[in-house]
Amino acid sequence: MKLYGSLTSPYVRKARVLIREKNLACEFVVADAWAADSPIPALNPLGKVPVLVLDNGKTLFDSPVIVEYLDSLKTPPLLATSGETRWQMLCWTALADGVLDAVVTRFLESRRPAEQQSADNIRRQEAKVARSLDYTERHLSDGAWLMSGHFTLADLAIAVALEYTDFRYPHDWHPRHPRLATWLAEISKRPSLAETRPPGMEKK
Ligand SMILES: N[C@@H](CCC(=O)N[C@@H](CS)C(=O)NCC(=O)O)C(=O)O
Known part of the structure; x- marks a missing residue:
């Protein structure tokens, strides 16, 4: 493979x-x-x-x-295979993918020649990211994981999306979302995330 x-x-x-x-x-x-x-x-x-x-x-x-x-390919699954938990988990992964799409779109727009850039499109993408960060902060559980009491695909997808936001769209979301910032700082220590961090995205 x-x-x-x-x-x-x-x-x-x-x-x-x-x-x-x-x-x-x-x-x-x-x-x-x-x-x-x-x-x-x-x-x-x-x-x-x-x-x-x-x-x-x-x-x-x-x-x-x-x-x-x-x-x-291997148990235990990181994505719940059935029931309400599965749909909630898929919703988290859809949110994470949507944040990635918005950050990528904003980044590509900002790299176009200045006179061709659409400030409106950049603002629209930033608003998607802002709402998604608010939503995630509001829906965080008190534990270490977003769902199910253990690391799942929801955690994986949201952590990758937040780290990518910090990489391509660094801004002041951390102090405004303290619970989410703490959650990310903790989960970012996982070897799977540390070992796949691309050059330039290293944690300070
Ligand atoms: N929805 C796709 C998005 C993949 C995507 O946009 N990948 C980018 C790299 S970050 C790419 O290959 N872009 C090339 C292009 O759009 O032509 C997925 O989840 O796999």
């Missing part, structure tokens, strides 16, 4: 964290989706990473599918 992706992509990182958490055998192939000679469009028509190439040659994309597939 081979996971194709870049070191900086947070979508790829979700899969890498899960592989490390579950100690799965999977080769990581560094590939840049944007490069002219990228292998990615031949593997995923959307031209995006991550892509998972299975031992039978079949490919899986995009990250929610890959993460759920990888999780299914």
